[in-house]
Amino acid sequence: MSTTLSEDHQLLVDAVRDYARGELIDLDAEWDRTETSCCTKLDHFYEMGLMGLRVPEGDGGLDVPTVCYAPIIGELAYAAPSVAVTVGVHSMVCEIIASFADESIKHEMLAKLASPGNLSAFAISEPDAGSDPASAKVRADKVDGGWKLNGAKMWVTNGMTGRWFVVFARTGDTSAARGFSMFLTDAQQPGVERTLISGKMGIRASETAEMNLEDFFVPDTYLLGKIGWGMRIGLSALDGGRIGIASQATGIAQACLDLMLDYSKQREQFKRPIADFQAIQWMIADSATEIAAAQGLIDQAATLKDAGQPYTHAASMAKLFASEMANRVAYRAVQVHGGYGYCNEFRVEQLYRDARITTIYEGTSEVQRIVIARDLLRDK
Numbered sequence: 220m221s222t223t224l225s226e227d228h229q230l231l232v233d234a235v236r237d238y239a240r241g242e243l244i245d246l247d248a249e250w251d252r253t254e255t256s257c258c259t260k261l262d263h264f265y266e267m268g269l270m271g272l273r274v275p276e277g278d279g280g281l282d283v284p285t286v287c288y289a290p291i292i293g294e295l296a297y298a299a300p301s302v303a304v305t306v307g308v309h310s311m312v313c314e315i316i317a318s319f320a321d322e323s324i325k326h327e328m329l330a331k332l333a334s335p336g337n338l339s340a341f342a343i344s345e346p347d348a349g350s351d352p353a354s355a356k357v358r359a360d361k362v363d364g365g366w367k368l369n370g371a372k373m374w375v376t377n378g379m380t381g382r383w384f385v386v387f388a389r390t391g392d393t394s395a396a397r398g399f400s401m402f403l404t405d406a407q408q409p410g411v412e413r414t415l416i417s418g419k420m421g422i423r424a425s426e427t428a429e430m431n432l433e434d435f436f437v438p439d440t441y442l443l444g445k446i447g448w449g450m451r452i453g454l455s456a457l458d459g460g461r462i463g464i465a466s467q468a469t470g471i472a473q474a475c476l477d478l479m480l481d482y483s484k485q486r487e488q489f490k491r492p493i494a495d496f497q498a499i500q501w502m503i504a505d506s507a508t509e510i511a512a513a514q515g516l517i518d519q520a521a522t523l524k525d526a527g528q529p530y531t532h533a534a535s536m537a538k539l540f541a542s543e544m545a546n547r548v549a550y551r552a553v554q555v556h557g558g559y560g561y562c563n564e565f566r567v568e569q570l571y572r573d574a575r576i577t578t579i580y581e582g583t584s585e586v587q588r589i590v591i592a593r594d595l596l597r598d599k
C-alpha cells in the first residue's frame with residue numbers, strides 16, 4: 220500500500236490479515252466446496268467490528284476511511300472472496316443509510332447495522348434490468364402512510380440471510396433518472412419472498428437471491444433521500460462499491476501471485492524448479508506489476524473519496540483495471556500450476572472461478588468503459 224494509514228488503522232488491517240490468512244482461508248475453501256453461505260457465519264466479523272466499518276463511531280461503528288476500508292476488503296478477499304463481497308455490500312448499505320436515511324430512523328438503523336442479525340443488501344438489478352437500471356420494473360405506489368412495492372429483484376447479494384434491503388423502484392412514469400426512488404425495506408415484514416440462486420461458478424459462499432415483492436409495505440420514513448433520487452443514490456453507492464470490488468479483485472490476484480511463487484519454487488521439471496524458466500518468471504513479473512498498478516488506482520480513488528472530491532471516474536478505472544487484471548493473474552496462476560491447477564485440491568482453481576465475477580457485478584467492464592469515456596468526452 221502506498222497510502223499511509225494511521226497506526227490504529229494499520230493495526231486493524233493487520234488484525235484482519237492475520238485472521239483471514241490464519242483461519243478464514245480454510246473455512247472459505249470448505250464453504251466453496253459445500254456451497255455454504257458465509258452469511259450465517261459472521262459472528263467473528265461482528266466481534267472484530269467489520270460489519271460496522273462504514274458506520275459512524277457515535278452509532279457503534281468503526282467509521283474507517285476508504286483508504287483503510289479498501290485494504291481490509293483486499294485482505295478478506297485474499298482468503299475469502301465471498302466474505303469480501305458480503306462485507307462490501309453491507310458496508311455500501313451502511314453508507315447509503317448514513318447519507319440518505321430520514322433523521323428519525325438514521326441513528327437507530329446505523330446502530331442496528333453494526334449489530335448481529337442485521338445483515339443488509341442492495342437490490343437494484345432485475346431479471347430484465349442489469350446494465351440498464353432505467354429499465355427496472357419494480358414499482359412503488361403511494362398508499363396511506365407509505366408505499367407498496369411490487370415486482371421482482373434479481374441477483375441480490377446477502378439476499379437470504381439479510382434483513383435490511385435497499386430497493387430501487389419506479390415511482391414515476393418516466394424512464395428518466397427522476398422516475399425512480401430508493402427505499403429501505405425490512406424483509407421481516409410480509410410481502411417478500413426470497414429464493415436462493417445456487418450453482419454459481421464462483422464466490423459460492425456468497426449468498427445470492429431472487430426477491431419477489433407483492434404489496435410489500437414500506438413506511439414513509441423509509442424513503443431514502445427524496446422522491447426521484449433513486450438513480451442518484453444508486454449510482455453514488457456503486458461508485459463507492461466499485462472501490463470495494465477493485466480491492467476484492469486485487470486481493471484475489473495477490474493470493475494467486477503468492478501461490479504462483481510458492482509452487483514455481485517447489486515444482487521441478489527438466490531437473491530444475493520451474494521458477495528458473497523465463498516464461499514462468501515473466502508471468503510472475505507481469506502479475507506483480509499489474510497488482511501494483513491496480514493498487515495505485517485503488518489508492519487514488521479512495522483518497523479522492525475520503526477528501527470529498529469527485530471520484531466516479533477514478534473508481535471506474537480502478538474497478539475496470541483491477542477486475543480484468545485479477546482474471547489475467549488467476550489465468551496465469553492456473554497455468555503455472557499446470558494440470559494440478561485444474562483440480563480443486565489446489566486453491567488456484569477456486570480463485571480462478573472467484574475472480575470471474577469481478578468484471579461483471581457492480582457494473583460490467585463494458586459499463587466501466589462507458590463511464591470513463593463519457594467523463595473524458597464531456598465538455599469541461
Ligand SMILES: Cc1cc2nc3c(=O)[nH]c(=O)nc-3n(C[C@H](O)[C@H](O)[C@H](O)COP(=O)(O)OP(=O)(O)OC[C@H]3O[C@@H](n4cnc5c(N)ncnc54)[C@H](O)[C@@H]3O)c2cc1C
Nearest residue numbers: 341342343344348349350374375376579580581582583585
Ligand atoms: C453473483 C452476483 C451477485 C450480484 N449481486 C448484486 C447485488 O447485490 N445487487 C444488485 O442489484 N445486482 C447484483 N448483481 C447483478 C449485477 O450487477 C449484474 O449482473 C450486472 O450489472 C450485469 O447485468 P446483467 O447480468 O443483466 O447483464 P446485461 O446488462 O444483460 O449485460 C450482458 C452483456 O452486455 C453488455 N452490455 C450491456 N449494455 C451494454 C452497452 N451499453 N454497451 C456495451 N455492452 C453492454 C454487458 O457488459 C454484458 O457483457 C449480481 C450479479 C451476480 C452474478
